[in-house]
Amino acid sequence: MLPYYEDRSPGSGVLPPRAWFAASDARRISLHGTWRFRFAATATEHDDSFTRPDFDDSRWQNLLVPGTWALKGHGAPAYTNTAYPFPVDPPRVPDENPTGDHRHVFDLPDGWGEGPAVLHFGGVESCARVWLNGQELGHFKGSRLPHEFEVGHLLRPRGNVLAVRVHQWSSGSYLEDQDQWWLPGIFRNVTVQRRPRGSVVDHFVHAGFDHVTGEGTLRVECAPAGRVTVPELGLDLATGESATISVRPWSSEEPHLxxxxxxxxxxxxxxxxxxxTVRVEDGLLKVNGRRILLRGVNRHEFHPRYGRTLGPEAMRRDLVLMKRHNINAVRTSHYPPHPAFLDLCDELGLWVIDECDLETHGFGQQGWRGNPVDDERWEPALLDRARRMVERDKNHPSIVLWSLGNECGTGRGLSAMAAWMRERDPSRPLHYEGDRSCADTDVYSRMYAGHAEVERIGRREEEPLTDPELDTRRRQLPFLLCEYGHAMGNGPGGLSEYQRLFERYERCQGGFVWEWIDHGLRQLTPDGEVFHAYGGDFGEELHDGNFVCDGLVFPDRVPSPGLVEFKKVIEPVRIEGVTGGAGPGGTVRITNLxxxxxxxxxxxxxxxxxxxxxxxxxxxxxxxxxPGESAEVELTAPPVEEGDTGEAWWTVRAVLAEDTPWADAGHEVAWGQLPAPALPAPAPPEHVRAAPRRGEGNVIVLGPGTFDAGTGALRYLDGVQLTGPRLEVWRAPTDNDEGAAWLPGPHPAAEWRRIGLHRMRHRVDAVETGPDTLVVRTRVAPAATDLALRTVYRWTAEGGLLRLEVAVDPEGDWPGPLPRLGVRMAVCESLGLAQWFGGGPGEGYPDTRAAARVGRWSMPVDALxxxxxxxxxxxxxxxxxxxELTGSNGAGLRIEGDPHFSFTARRWPVEELTAARHTTDLTPGDRIWLYLDHAQHGIGSGSCGPGVLPQHRxxxxxxxxxxxxxSLGQ
Known part of the structure; x- marks a missing residue:
């Protein structure tokens, strides 16, 4: 007979699931705080004597609950994406099964009273066995789901002893392979709740809306029977009774409660x-009679210090950041979140796909042999997980889709879950991505489909299924990208092109970027520097590296450039210039999206x-x-000042008119820029081109520049020492350059290394002087190939300006794109302030530049x-x-480009950036390295998805x- 933590059952002794509610007039106490804790490396290292009320735990350590013991020095965190970190032999787990024994002593408040009470666990990973005052209550699995025990008959006024044994591995672990840190412990709320006679056993709020009449219908089911009042609507109803009345509907944009x-x-x-009201009709997902467009993110629950344990402040901060960046939807990957998060989604306004606590992705490596979702012996556990999600969360208007789980293949268990969900709650459609036939779903969902495939799906011209009936049905379903735009490292690229497809084809109703937050765990170097750790940093035998860091915000919840780009791409108002507009300053078109x-x-x-x-x-x-309408608005005559010259730009911004719960008045929602007619520039002063001349010490002087006569390299500009410039084609590969091992290659970074672009060699073939030029002819090439870039540097000087013309001509049959093409140079580290006129204020690459607006920007080099x-x-x-780069005295260097260029400045060269594994590996040197790029390769989403689109290669x-x-200020 298998031990309880290895049997396939969902548990024993627990109460039926019920709807969660944040508050009531029935008393409850929180058991959060410092518990006593003992760690064991196996499940059988200690006996059960610790459950006795008189057990002496004085030698045990303290542990904060909610929390996770792996982040407190007991064992270690481990990250895998799909592979199970134990032998795949369901439902068995290894003897090496870290186990934590917990004890907590608590008193009841005065006046608690007698009668029924429940002990509530909001989340425990992965299997818990529970005792109260020496009496065993039962055990449970289903880590991200609530479990409750009846304890009223066991409670005493003082000195209640709660004992909990938690196993890291259990049969439930096979159902929780969810691309996250494995972090065992009691990580969500633990409470005792009084349940007086006649208290609510369960309740179900039905609140539909008829968009034709503008009326809502309210009916609340409840056991036992009671009454429902809604003062604002003048309603006083018996439970089970319906009332139809004129109401304001709830939506993500106008979340009226x-x-x-x-x-x-x-x-x-x-x-x-x-x-x-949510329906799939006319081939579309509609809420309140309208097609919705999901501008969404996937969201794991994560905190860089506390793992899966999030407080209300972190949850609200997540949602406020989402709303401020125009995000309107969340997929709760890959389990139901803390229920307080859903309360906030109701309040602030976000569409939610609530996903079951289920993923069996690791069986994919076994050809899906033994997959629990196709094994009837696992069906009770699967149905238990479905019930606990639906019953807990059924009263949230923000939830518009139930999801069966994630990456489980296919099987009879999923069909059983879908059938139960439809019977229990027919008001919400079902989602699941892993079955291309969509046999058990109401939407067609995919991950990481490329732009061309999304367009075919939008036209309902996708590749047919072999079953004609299923194929016909699927073509009638709305389409979602439940994951796309993999936000790992620098990126994702190609978001704008996806968004245009969502707007062009009504079947394509948006998607969810993977994902919200980088799951780096906060660590300190021996010197006290902060960095964020990822897979492999804790000595894991099996891990998936930094694939756990793939979010739009950094671990400390600071927005990444990817989030700023996403905000621009999905903004709900489009502001664009109209060619040939009639206004004196031009015409702008405003479109309500x-x-x-x-x-x-x-x-x-x-x-x-x-x-x-x-x-x-x-x-x-x-x-x-x-919604959907546009208007053209004329701009006034531009307010030009005498002497103005150069480029002129209009910027139009849409900002909040009043404070909202998620942003103050004046918060920018959308913006657009349009160029004004260029103002005439004064004629440049006439300068005679300088003639090169020989200087002392084997140098050539040309205007303000001093060159090495042997190599032609620029050494000084007006006496300021420089290194370079010379051709550069290498960049420190992004995660999207590196690609994913399981995706078909070759990936760009591997090809670049194979060719040798990270070790290019430079040969000077000639240094030639003419009447007014210095020409340096070079060949730049990698070892072991006949590929090369013939590069000619042509220098001229007029007045104080030193001009470099670069000509690059390839030799050989190049097999793919370059990372970058430009020049690199280095200047003194004291020139630490950067100013520029161009795209900003943040970074931007060929396919991630939507958020870059033209302007004049200034910031320290370190802030770049x-x-x-x-x-x-x-x-x-x-x-x-x-x-321009300047020092504290205003002196420095100015660079002008023709055509426009990409500008990068940092305190370490590209070689050091390439070698670094963590931010603390980068040490500022005595120079600032400049990269002046004529062009860069795009970013794409190749870390888990499509690569760079052709137009951005x-x-x-x-x-x-x-x-x-x-030079400046010399």
Missing amino acids: YDGELVTPGERIPLRIGFR HDFAGLGHLEFRWSYEVAGEGRGCGWLEVPPLA QTPYVRPQENGARPDVRWA LEVAPARFTFGFS
């Missing part, structure tokens, strides 16, 4: 009721800049626009860096016209570009 109360003979429960809301909650502001300098600002009157958890190419500013071809260098 009605406060109500459910009263039974023994309890009062506050209700927050949102009226809305909301699903439900008009634009009354927004104000529109314009500003006008010349050469990056502000010349005026004001308000723009935009007519009322219903993006601290990706695994260091990689970062910090490039696109479309730069000119850039940097193909090897002849290139010509120019830079001008001059």
